[in-house]
Amino acid sequence: MAWHAFRAMRREEDEERERKYSDLDLFKLVLGLFRYYLPEAISLLLIVIATSIFAALVPMLLQKIIDLFIKPNNVGFKPEIAIMAGLFLLFIVLNFVLTLTRSIMFAKLGQRIIFRIRNDVFSKLQFQSQEYFTETESGRTISKVTNDVDALGELLTSGIIDIFADLFSLGWIIGIMFSYDTKMTLFTFTVIPILLVVVIIFKNRVRGAYRRTRVAIAKVTANLQETIQSAKVTKTLSREDENIQKFRDLNKETFSANVEAAGISSLFMPIIQIVAAIGTTIILIYGGYALKFGDITYGELFAFLQYSSMFFTPIMNLFTFYTLIQSGFAAGERIFEILDEDVKIKNCDNPIILENIKGHIEFKSVDFSYNVDVQVLNNIQLDIKPGQSIALVGRTGAGKTTITKLLARYYDVTKGELLVDGHNIKEIELNNLRKNIAVVPQDVFLFSGIIIENLKFGNKKAKDKEVYSVCETLGLHSYITKLPEGYQTDVREGGSRLSLGQRQLISLARAVIADPRILILDECTSSIDPITESLIQKGIDYILKNRTSIIIAHRLSTIKSASKIIVIDEGGIIEEGTHDQLLRKKGKYFNLYQTQITSNIID
Amino acid sequence: MSWLDNRERIHSAKEIFRILKPYLLKRPLFLLFVSIVSFVAALIGLITPQLIRYIVDDAIPKGNLFLLWILGLSVLLVAIIAGLMQFISRYYAALLAQKITLELRDDIYELLQQLTMEYYDEESTGQIMTRVTTDLNAISSFISFTLRLLLNGVILFVGSYTAMIVMSWKLGLIMVGFFPVFIWLVFWFSNKVRPIFYKSRTQFGVVTSVLQENVTGIHVVRGFAQEENEIEKFTSENAKYMNLRIKAQVYRSIYFGTMTLLIGLGTSLVLFLGGFAVVDNTMKLGVFLSFIFYLMILPMPTRQLTMVIGVVQRALASGDRLMELLSAKREIQEDPDAIIPPKLQGKINYENVWFEYEKNKPILRNINIGIPSGQKIVLMGGTGSGKSSFVSLLQRFYDPNQGEIKIDGINIRNYQLKSLRKQIGLVLQDTFLFNDSMKENIAFGKPNASEEEIEKAARTANIHDFIISLPDGYDTRVGDRGITLSGGQKQRISIARTLLTDPSLLIFDDSTASVDAETEAQIQESLDILSKGRTTIIISQRISSVKYADRILVFDEGEIIQDGNHDDLINQKGLYQEIYTTLAKSYDNQKVTLIEKEDIHKEEY
Structure with a gap:
């Protein structure tokens, strides 16, 4: 019993909410x-x-x-x-x-x-x-x-x-x-109304009391989580004393709620036992009389006592299990x-499976919004030929990443059409589509486990040799082999053993090993220092060969060689062309480029 | 006791109970009171079968109705007293447990505030949270259940046996014969179940981490269309967990089933031998009946004692994890006679500073550097070159292994830790905003700041206009973990936060890596304001930062390899020149740049 109550206490993240069911x-x-x-x-x-x-x-x-x-x-x-x-x-x-x-x-x-x-x-x-x-x-x-x-x-x-x-x-x-014995049974059952009253009174109180404990502990938990995540901020700003005071108040609330709940639940069981004892007393006294007049036997009296206690057991158990329930x-x-x-994104009936995707991408008047109020993309028209390399440029929040998410079909377009090799992507089998598109995202995620497993994540069948050659192209191989356990090094949860730059390189290599026809690089070298970046640029160029690619970068230096640069602002395309064309145009791109040069070069 | 041992735990049961000792001993009378009440409550429960015995043997055969009423009502009276005692014992046991939990949680929270940064670096948030919530609850139920159940179980068990022996020693002794079997069964069960219990806990950890990685990395899973593989992986771990759980429950079923069987066996023996005795008139019917009643009490204490084992084992496992937390290294303690610094001037000296996180892997090697007050320093160098460690030492997140760091000529160890940190403003790479109003977020380091002060800080940080454009202005709540704000906005709120504390020294950990050029320029501007008249250390990958710098320190493998301003370093052969030229090359050559720059100027006029 105790440990059911104990388990029940673990359910602390129950918060107050509207109930759907x-x-x-x-x-x-x-x-x-x-x-x-x-x-x-x-x-x-x-x-x-x-x-x-x-x-x-x-x-x-x-x-x-x-x-x-x-x-x-x-x-x-x-x-x-x-x-x-x-x-x-x-x-x-x-x-x-x-x-x-x-x-x-x-x-x-x-x-x-x-x-x-x-x-x-x-x-x-x-x-x-x-x-x-x-x-x-x-x-x-x-x-x-x-x-x-x-x-x-x-x-x-x-x-x-x-x-x-x-x-x-x-x-x-x-x-x-x-x-x-009908009469004796009826006498015994006179306790049922008492029982009902007790149960009804307690049911709501207990429910309320437990709810309060859950709300209180949820607050403690939330506070705790923030405290742990903000440990560094707290230390730098020396906020310890205020934090402690705040926590104490919340903790005290939990205490009071728990004590109240304990009061109510400690009362219930003894009361039920007393009600049961009333039943026993009735049986004994009535039974005594009945025995005297020979209406019942000793055995029947004994059986009655047993049955009445069996009658109360499920009621007590139900209460014990109340919190559990x-x-x-x-x-x-x-x-x-x-x-x-x-499931919003799913295969249509009879999805198409494309054997050899060429990598022709078309956006036809695509609108997109995550929720109704805010339009994120506005009438995007894009035609990316197989093997072309396109760069998306624009300020943070302009909608660049959203474009890539639509392509991998994390979301469906709100209006317009998105075609790959001439087929609407809603008609292409989802796995087939995603296997052919690899996104190297801004925020790198590595799985705990050894490096080689991480590298093979998108292509379990890849040979070690292939993995090494990709890593060599990206200048990663020599780094990995320098590690004490080489490719067998465990990167630990979230890849915490490696620096951010290294994680980005692994994430890039992982995408290449998956050998997609379409490769999307979303700010994937932002944490790599400029020297390393310039070193791997050749490798990246090599990798992009024969693939359709979309590159997002803030460092404009990395995208000059793109076959087309698309400038996006507030969800729409405002300029497009090659680096030279756009510079000559002296528009938004030109300005962006200037800002970066002036901030990076001093004369 | 054997069931208290287990190999998976690091700390002994003794050590774990030692945590609780001071909290329990703080209130000896309370403890005594709960024990006595639980004792009495259990004891009273044993009276009822005796009352029934007298009803059957005395009141009914003699037709004594008065005695019948007296005894009958006594049953009720006994139940009322027992109920009252039960209530008191339950309530006060829970109260005691809650009081101790309250204090322990408060104390642990205080401890959390004092733990070293290393601890936070290494432990996941979830792990620490579990310790303060789930594990603490296990300890709490240990307190509220163990004492009461143990007393109750032992007394019911011993009491029933005693009553049986007193009423008929022959029959009683037969039941005593079962006693070793009961004990053996309890040990058998706990020995069987313990390893499974621990294995299933570990397996559950595996299931959770597979899940956690999948959920946090869902975009990667999707991106590579690996859903099926992931499901397969999860299913196999999940199945292992299921099998362990089934195994444990099968043992449990066998245990409780056998227990009931044994008691049933006892009952048939009593029926057989007791029945003969009643027929032979050597035993009264009432005695016989109450004997059976006592036998029927037995399952309860055995269940309770088994429960105690469960609660204790959980408490031990949890206590072990709590111990890890409690014995974690506390932050660098300050000198007892540490001084509260006056407003610092900001003159910094590193003298022969060595530092390492792991043995024999020095992160900083023999750093010797002096920074005059008011200087703006930029730290450059690759990842892992030691820049971040350099500033971490200044804030005393860690202490150097060798050497001294002085601010205004005094070793920072001699300053009071909090006062020192209050004077050093750190704008972090990873901005953390609280799920609170804008106002409270900015005032985090100075909770009593006036509205004017907050607004002024926000204006300086260039975020005021944005904040007042929000529906509730300064009272707008930041979505959990600042999700609703852009990187640049978060950064500026964090700058306002630092600005408000008016630090004497400023450290800016570069976070502009993934911010677009315009936002970066805005942040740069704020930084410029922030650093006015303060010693400022900026960690940056970008050449743009050096424009504002009086001096640049280039780090490589834990050493400062270059030191000077831009003009000095650009003409020196070395890493700086290399970085600079690489960058310059990447933006075409300078000729083009210069021409286009003139164009801009023309446009402006």
Whole structure:
């Protein structure tokens, strides 16, 4: 019990939110998870029912033994006692086998379902719209797949099965009790209204109290995250004391909320126990009278006592699992939210698979906006011939990166058409398209693991030789071989072992090794120092040969050799032409170029 | 105890409990009170079967209705007292746990403020967060459950046994025979489950990191169309995790099942032997019945004791991680008689400074340099040449391994750390904005700044106009991690933040790498304002910065290889000349440049 409550406490990132699903919806969704394992689920249900019958029969068997055979003053029957005790033993062993089968089956089924949900969510994430990732912090997403799936799993695998079994037994128990003695049963059930009142009063209070604890701890967590991420800022500005004060207040809030919740939940269990004791008292006193008048037997009295305690058990368990159920449902809600979301970018019916993409790219009157209010791209007209190298130039936020994202189909255009080799990219099979386009993004991401694996990420079949030759072209090979473990060096999470410049080079090499027909370089050498950059420029030129390429760069020196330079401002193309043409034109490009020269060269 | 040991932990259980000791011992009476109440609550629970026994054996056969009522109502009374005690014990145990958690969390937070930069460099945010939230909660439930459950479990267990032996020592002794089996079962279970538990924890870590990398690198995964491979990778790790979990649960099922079986076995023995005894009149029916009631109590304490094992093991695993945090190196401590510097002039001296992060890999080698106050210095050099370490030492994020750094002629170790840092403004490469209003972000280093001061800083940093164009002006909240602002805007807010603290020394860690030329020019302008009258150190890759510099230091492999102004260095053979010519070449040759420059001037007139 304790550790369910403890697990429940881990669900701290539950925040206040509008609920999309009602409890009933969620219950249906959770139940729906069993549909993939229908035969197992049905046999499990049968075993649950069987064990519940068994559980309900045990006191009855004891009653029979007591009443039939165990009577004081030598009226009992010894051999029969032995037989009945043996029968009871058999009963116990059977029950053991059934219960064991039940819990093992349930463990397997539950874990399989969790496994499946986790996989489903992960797979769904692979195809989730790009907006989702820009709008949702990665931590939150990760927590959905780990903590939330765990919380839901907890609900599925721990104890809840016992509650089901108990609830089933409840039916049998009530029936058996009535069959024994209607009056006594009715007397015993007078506690039910008290029970209902207690449950109703507590239900809402507990819910409110736990919600407050979650809100409070969410604030603490958020504060903590900022603190850790801003450690350096805090240190430079010596903000420690204020931070501590702020945190103390939040922490104190959590404390008060938790103490309040503890007060309410500590009260519930004892109260239910007292209500149960009222039942016992009624049975004992009424039973005493009834015994006196011979209305019932000792065995029946005993059985009644047993049944009434069995009657209260599921209610207490339900409460113990209350927080678990709550957090399981909250978690379920967040999981179903992901699973139910539409995949915006997907293959059309009968997508085209292009065997040999030539790399002819056309933008036809393309408009694009991430959300309705802000138009990011405005009537983009572009025709990039196979093998051409195009440079996009413009200030930060002009829309350059967006153009590349549309091409790789991270987003779909709002208006107009985008064609590759004459086919609208919406009609090309997504994997086929992306395998032929490699984007080397501004913010480099390397996977933990060895360098060579990172390099082969886009082309698992690449030979080591090919990898080395690409690295040599980019001047990376000699650097890597200098590392103690060479290509086998583990770059660690996020590539933190390497400098930013080195990471950029690896990211570039990785794209080249994937051997795409279309290569997009988005500021991919910004962190490489000028000397190295000029050294690798030849390598880059070599790599771009025979490929259609789009290059984005702020350092205009790197793009002079492009076959065409496109100047973008506020989402539209304002100038295009070769370096010389544009310089002669003395427009925006000319100005940009001048600014850079004056800032980089002093006379 | 054997279940307290495990190989995966670094710290012993003793060490871990030592963290809690001061917090627990702070309130000995509280602790005693909770123990006594839990003790009494458990003990009272054992009375009920006895009352039933007397009802059956005395009240009913003798037809004593008065006794029946008395005993019947006593059942209720006992339940009420037990309930009250239970409530008190639960509530106060939770209160104790919450109080300790509150204090521990506060203390850990304070510690976080004092940890070295190295710690933050090496640990991921998630790891630290888990320690302060999840791990601390594990400790908290340890406090609130262990004591109470342990007392309750032991008393119910021992109490039921005692009652059984007292009522019928023969039958009682038979049940005692089961005792070693119970104990053995508990140990068997915890020994079986412990390694699986740890393995599954580790495996879960693997699942999480695959996931984390996938989510943070989703654009790469997509870019290379590697979704299927990623799913495959995840599925295989996820399946491993599932199998471990199933295994643990199977053991758990066997354990609880066998426990119930044993008790059932006991019950059949009691039925058999006790039944004979009742028939022979050597045992009363009531005794027989209450015997069965005691037997039925037994599953509860065994469950509770098993739970204690779980809670303790979790607490130990968590405690271990907390220990790592608590024993992490705290920041360079200051001299007890450290001085609070007056307004610094900004004269800096590095004398024979050596510094290394890892042994035998010096990042700075024998740096000797003097910077007069008010000078503007630009640091140049490739990645890893030691520029950033050079300035980190000045702020005392780290201390040098050898040599001394002096500001205004006094070793910086002799200054009070916070006062020193307050006088050094650092504009970071990676701008961090808080999920707070613009106002609060700018005033971060000076929370009591007036609105005029904030506005003035914002104006100087060239960001005021932008801020007032926002819907709520200075009260506009910055989206989480500054997502809604451009790099240049974030940078300028960060400059305003530094400006507001009016530092005597200024360090500008170049972040203009991926900013366009215009934004860069704007930042340059702000920087110019910011550096007026202050000793300023600028780390930069760009030649543009040197225009504003009095002096340039060129770093290579931890040494300053060139020192001088632009005119000196451009005529010296060396790295500077090389960088300069490379850049110049990349922008055509200077002739073209000069001609076009004249054109600009013509346009202006």
